[in-house]
Amino acid sequence: MLVTGGAGFIGANFVHYTTQHHPEYEVVVLDALTYAGDRTTLAPVQDQVRFVHGDICDADVVDGLVAESDVIVHFAAESHVDNSLHDPAPFIRSNIIGTFTLLEALRRHGGRFHHISTDEVFGDLPLDSADQFDEGTPYDPSSPYSASKASSDMLVRAWARSFGVQATLSNCANNYGSYQHVEKFIPRQITNVLTGQRPKLYGEGVNVREWTHVDDHNAAVHAILSRGRLGETYLIGSGDERSNRRILELILELMGEAPDAYDHVSDRPGHDLRYSNNTTKLRTELGWAPVYGDFKAGLAATIDWYRANEWWWKPQKEATEARYQVLGR
Numbered sequence: 001m002l003v004t005g006g007a008g009f010i011g012a013n014f015v016h017y018t019t020q021h022h023p024e025y026e027v028v029v030l031d032a033l034t035y036a037g038d039r040t041t042l043a044p045v046q047d048q049v050r051f052v053h054g055d056i057c058d059a060d061v062v063d064g065l066v067a068e069s070d071v072i073v074h075f076a077a078e079s080h081v082d083n084s085l086h087d088p089a090p091f092i093r094s095n096i097i098g099t100f101t102l103l104e105a106l107r108r109h110g111g112r113f114h115h116i117s118t119d120e121v122f123g124d125l126p127l128d129s130a131d132q133f134d135e136g137t138p139y140d141p142s143s144p145y146s147a148s149k150a151s152s153d154m155l156v157r158a159w160a161r162s163f164g165v166q167a168t169l170s171n172c173a174n175n176y177g178s179y180q181h182v183e184k185f186i187p188r189q190i191t192n193v194l195t196g197q198r199p200k201l202y203g204e205g206v207n208v209r210e211w212t213h214v215d216d217h218n219a220a221v222h223a224i225l226s227r228g229r230l231g232e233t234y235l236i237g238s239g240d241e242r243s244n245r246r247i248l249e250l251i252l253e254l255m256g257e258a259p260d261a262y263d264h265v266s267d268r269p270g271h272d273l274r275y276s277n278n279t280t281k282l283r284t285e286l287g288w289a290p291v292y293g294d295f296k297a298g299l300a301a302t303i304d305w306y307r308a309n310e311w312w313w314k315p316q317k318e319a320t321e322a323r324y325q326v327l328g329r
Contacts, residue, residue, distance in 0.1 A: 175214045
């Protein structure tokens with residue numbers, strides 16, 4: 001199994017999950033180790049996997065790795081909306097050209113391919129509705145990030161249809177858990193409290209997200225790999241929707257802080273209002289269900305992980321906050 005982006009947040013957790021629950025796979029990780037990738041994330045399994053430091057846009061590296069792989073799981077992507085608004089170019093290169101490079105290698109050598117995507121490709125939903133995204137929802141991306149992921153999804157579908165690439169896709173709701181970079185919403189607020197800084201909330205914090213524990217996401221990916229139908233897309237999500245303000249107030253509660261101990265900052269341009277995934281297809285066809293049904297318990301465990309692993313996130317923190325200061329957020 002080749003895992004691209006396997007030193008990033010979801011990819012590294014997928015590698016951990018695979019080595020623990022699916023030892024039948026010999027895992028190879030390909031990662032460029034950009035700011036969001038950290039090889040120390042793989043330290044607990046470093047003796048069980050092979051690591052290749054390389055770029056998914058490097059056709060020679062990709063070709064050799066795909067040629068020797070039976071299964072390719074594609075996590076590698078630039079994934080932060082604010083960064084894409086500041087500089088879209090890396091998102092176009094990694095998410096579109098990188099996916100194209102993998103698909104061309106698959107066309108030459110074959111292999112089972114699973115493409116990891118996001119529910120952000122669908123745009124957003126009204127705050128005051130019960131509407132949900134499903135596998136047939138038209139794409140309506142709002143940011144350079146989501147547009148680049150939408151483009152990569154379309155490439156996978158086209159290569160599957162035109163060239164017979166054996167592919168499946170999944171679009172997931174927001175993930176949380178250990179080893180998530182401190183630029184992301186939940187770990188940023190946690191580490192702000194841990195370093196004596198006030199957490200930050202975009203606008204009024206009314207935007208609603210569906211939060212899925214990273215282990216539940218990765219269990220769903222394995223269900224798709226083993227039982228999913230080729231050419232199909234599956235939506236992944238926990239069903240737990242909360243506003244950003246509610247999330248932040250829950251973090252403060254769990255960390256023993258006052259519920260209003262945060263600052264409002266300028267809202268993100270084009271900030272999507274609400275995401276919600278209809279996961280009926282995944283649950284009924286493949287028998288998947290989230291293990292972390294209690295979000296508060298999962299969040300408390302995540303806070304405990306960041307408390308205990310300052311060595312991992314502290315080196316990222318200063319540069320991340322400096323970058324946010326430049327962005328005014």
